[in-house]
Amino acid sequence: MAKPKACRECHYLTTENMCPNCNSTNLSTSYTGIVVILPGRTPNEDPRNTSYVADRLNISKPGKYALKVR
Numbered sequence: 836m837a838k839p840k841a842c843r844e845c846h847y848l849t850t851e852n853m854c855p856n857c858n859s860t861n862l863s864t865s866y867t868g869i870v871v872i873l874p875g876r877t878p879n880e881d882p883r884n885t886s887y888v889a890d891r892l893n894i895s896k897p898g899k900y901a902l903k904v905r
Contacts, residue, residue, distance in 0.1 A: 841866035842902035846892075850901040856896060868902030 840862040841847070847862035848869065852859050872882050872889050874897040882889035882897055894900060 838864055840864050842878045843904050846900045846904055848901055856898065862881040863904050866901035866903060870900050870902060872897045872900065
């Protein structure tokens with residue numbers, strides 16, 4: 836399995852050539868740390884309302900994110 840790439844704009848981890856979260860093509864394979872934001876109880880719930888980590892990192896969509904991208 837290929838190593839996921841981290842978006843330099845939103846830090847979302849993906850194996851594609853374009854970030855599905857923000858549509859950026861500025862991706863990097865050099866990143867450290869991974870945080871997983873789980874979906875809320877309702878499909879359209881903003882994770883920042885229920886997750887301290889999502890609030891601190893300003894993550895509005897569930898998924899895998901890199902903590903630091905180089």
